[in-house]
Amino acid sequence: MSTVDSSQRTLISPWTLRKRRGRLLYWLVFAVVIVLFTVAFVIPLVWMMLGAMKTAPELAQNPPSLLPASPNVGAYTEAWEFMDLAKYFTNTVIVAAGAWLIQLAVQVPAAYALSKLRPALGKWILALMLATLMLPASALLVPTYLAITEVPVFGVNLVNSPAAIWLPAAANAFNIYLLKRFFDQIPTELLDAARIDGAGSITTMWRIVLPLSRPILAVVSIFSIVAAWKDFIWPLLVLQDPEIQTLSVALQRFEPDTPINLMLAGLVIASIPMVAAFLVFQRQILAGLTAGSIKG
Amino acid sequence: MSTPTLIAPEPATRQSRPVRNPATRLRRTITDNLTAYGFLCAALVCFALFSWYPIIRGVLLSFQQVNFVTPAEWVGWQNFETLFADPLFGVAWRNTLLFTGLALVIGFAVPFAVAVVLNELRHAKAYFRLIVYIPVMLPPVVVAILWKWFYDPGPGLLNSILRTVGLPPLEWLNSADTSMLSLVIVATWASMGSATLIYLAALQTIPGELYEAAELDGANLWQRLRHITIPQTRFVLLIMMLMQIVATMQVFTEPYVMTGGGPEDSTVTVLLLLYRYAFTYNDFGTASALSLLLFIALGAFSALYLRLTRTRG
Numbered sequence: 001m002s003t004v005d006s007s008q009r010t011l012i013s014p015w016t017l018r019k020r021r022g023r024l025l026y027w028l029v030f031a032v033v034i035v036l037f038t039v040a041f042v043i044p045l046v047w048m049m050l051g052a053m054k055t056a057p058e059l060a061q062n063p064p065s066l067l068p069a070s071p072n073v074g075a076y077t078e079a080w081e082f083m084d085l086a087k088y089f090t091n092t093v094i095v096a097a098g099a100w101l102i103q104l105a106v107q108v109p110a111a112y113a114l115s116k117l118r119p120a121l122g123k124w125i126l127a128l129m130l131a132t133l134m135l136p137a138s139a140l141l142v143p144t145y146l147a148i149t150e151v152p153v154f155g156v157n158l159v160n161s162p163a164a165i166w167l168p169a170a171a172n173a174f175n176i177y178l179l180k181r182f183f184d185q186i187p188t189e190l191l192d193a194a195r196i197d198g199a200g201s202i203t204t205m206w207r208i209v210l211p212l213s214r215p216i217l218a219v220v221s222i223f224s225i226v227a228a229w230k231d232f233i234w235p236l237l238v239l240q241d242p243e244i245q246t247l248s249v250a251l252q253r254f255e256p257d258t259p260i261n262l263m264l265a266g267l268v269i270a271s272i273p274m275v276a277a278f279l280v281f282q283r284q285i286l287a288g289l290t291a292g293s294i295k296g
Numbered sequence: 297m298s299t300p301t302l303i304a305p306e307p308a309t310r311q312s313r314p315v316r317n318p319a320t321r322l323r324r325t326i327t328d329n330l331t332a333y334g335f336l337c338a339a340l341v342c343f344a345l346f347s348w349y350p351i352i353r354g355v356l357l358s359f360q361q362v363n364f365v366t367p368a369e370w371v372g373w374q375n376f377e378t379l380f381a382d383p384l385f386g387v388a389w390r391n392t393l394l395f396t397g398l399a400l401v402i403g404f405a406v407p408f409a410v411a412v413v414l415n416e417l418r419h420a421k422a423y424f425r426l427i428v429y430i431p432v433m434l435p436p437v438v439v440a441i442l443w444k445w446f447y448d449p450g451p452g453l454l455n456s457i458l459r460t461v462g463l464p465p466l467e468w469l470n471s472a473d474t475s476m477l478s479l480v481i482v483a484t485w486a487s488m489g490s491a492t493l494i495y496l497a498a499l500q501t502i503p504g505e506l507y508e509a510a511e512l513d514g515a516n517l518w519q520r521l522r523h524i525t526i527p528q529t530r531f532v533l534l535i536m537m538l539m540q541i542v543a544t545m546q547v548f549t550e551p552y553v554m555t556g557g558g559p560e561d562s563t564v565t566v567l568l569l570l571y572r573y574a575f576t577y578n579d580f581g582t583a584s585a586l587s588l589l590l591f592i593a594l595g596a597f598s599a600l601y602l603r604l605t606r607t608r609g
Binding site: 009010011012013017026029030033034037038040041042043044045047048051059060061062063064105106107109110112113114117118119120122125128129130132133134135136137138139140141142143144145146147148151152153167168170171173176201205226229230232233237247248249251252255260263264267270271274275277278279282285286289290 | 328329331332333335336338339340342343345346347348349350351353354357412413414415416417418419420423424425426427428429430431433434435436437438440441442444445446450451453456459460485490493494497499502504505507508511517520521524525542545546548549552553567570571574575580583584587588590591594595598599602
């Protein structure tokens with residue numbers, strides 16, 4: 001605690017913490033918090049992983065056993081095959097990857113146009129896009145579903161096609177706003193210079209704007225992939241064919257008639273990619289969290 | 297997200313091609329606009345088809361009956377009358393407000409308190425930050441199925457803990473008295489990570505001098521919390537409250553997966569009722585009317601949220 005300098009001053013002064021009583025109290029609070037946090041956030045996940053390795057009768061016994069009597073690590077492969085998770089895993093990857101690529105392909109040029117090319121009516125278009133953020137997503141559930149069953153003008157039915165998730169995801173005003181706000185900070189002089197050197201708008205976007213925008217592209221990418229992986233209600237509506245369902249929808253469908261140990265193994269498997277992504281991209285994810293919600 | 301540091305180009309190159317001829321200038325304007333709309337067209341199509349058109353259609357549908365065989369029929373306020381006559385309508389709103397209210401009491405106070413405490417700790421910060429956020433990353437369906445298992449009144453984790461510490465076990469999801477509270481606990485567990493970390497970031501921006509000055513003036517811990525910490529984070533607290541109200545009023549996954557609306561309709565939420573109207577009874581008109589009511593109820597909150605975040609940004 002001797003390293004605490006005054007710039008890190010918080011509610012409790014470092015001076016109080018240096019006193020004997022303060023130090024004692026600090027470690028007491030610290031111990032309580034670490035125990036509470038571990039019980040609240042680590043134990044449930046460990047309990048899930050252990051539960052998957054217990055047998056069905058062991059899971060039904062009361063009080064429960066702390067550790068599996070004979071850990072059945074095979075439950076994970078068994079669950080993988082029992083629920084055909086490979087298929088749903090692939091489906092989810094297709095949905096999430098497609099949603100990500102289409103969102104970038106649609107939103108980056110749109111934000112670039114609104115920020116730098118500034119067409120006539122650009123302000124109005126941005127306002128109309130932002131206005132959609134005022135609507136709670138669920139208020140649009142029914143009419144958007146109907147627009148998927150028969151896409152206006154084109155007349156196609158997108159139900160049971162991943163496009164039913166990709167295309168509405170692309171109409172995300174929040175991402176366009178985040179991108180536009182970032183592009184706004186890139187000096188126009190730089191783009192003018194590129195234009196004078198003979199670069200067209202596409203080259204300028206690709207060669208100058210995008211390389212400078214890596215941080216915001218990372219944030220938008222993470223937002224879109226995580227949202228697609230976690231989403232439940234929309235895929236539940238538009239992916240009715242079991243062959244094309246995502247993990248979330250499939251797990252919910254299997255839940256009533258799957259042995260609980262296999263179900264738990266399935267839950268662990270469905271969680272691994274997101275938890276792994278968090279461990280790898282923790283910095284970007286947390287930066288995006290505060291960028292997205294506070295500064296807005 | 298720092299502003300890229302760039303070298304300003306020489307002023308001379310900036311005005312290298314002055315356009316004087318009006319016809320050339322017009323042609324330039326047209327091509328510039330065409331290019332811009334070329335970049336925008338994919339987004340415009342997606343918004344038109346899957347956002348703007350559904351918004352208008354949703355309002356119209358509220359006053360129509362549709363069966364997709366014969367053309368839509370105008371029915372005036374009949375869809376709303378159907379809703380008002382449905383005994384579940386009032387129940388669903390009461391349940392949803394109960395969920396939102398409980399989520400505010402628990403889900404709003406707990407993350408802030410946690411953030412204030414975490415901000416004082418000097419050790420294991422990375423650990424706390426990591427584990428509090430992991431549930432946020434889990435798919436909501438995974439969380440719902442997992443907690444359904446925890447809530448098992450027999451060998452479930454929660455009752456086992458209660459019994460171990462000598463408390464009486466609860467019925468959790470199986471009783472109408474505790475079912476909604478149980479859903480709020482799950483939702484809070486799953487989402488408090490983001491709120492906590494946002495508050496933590498806000499707390500770190502409070503200048504230390506304020507606390508020092510207050511302490512010199514003899515302010516005790518509670519007074520410093522009350523007169524410095526809370527006022528300094530007021531804006532973030534307000535934003536998060538609005539965001540939380542809008543999000544919790546749309547609760548669906550937890551009741552759909554964990555209770556199906558039971559027991560005794562105690563967890564039928566507005567969105568669950570909307571889902572039933574649309575996808576169980578195929579009554580898209582009445583479902584749209586309910587959507588419209590939900591929008592009206594939440595529109596004010598969302599509008600205020602957008603206004604605050606955009607003017608402050």
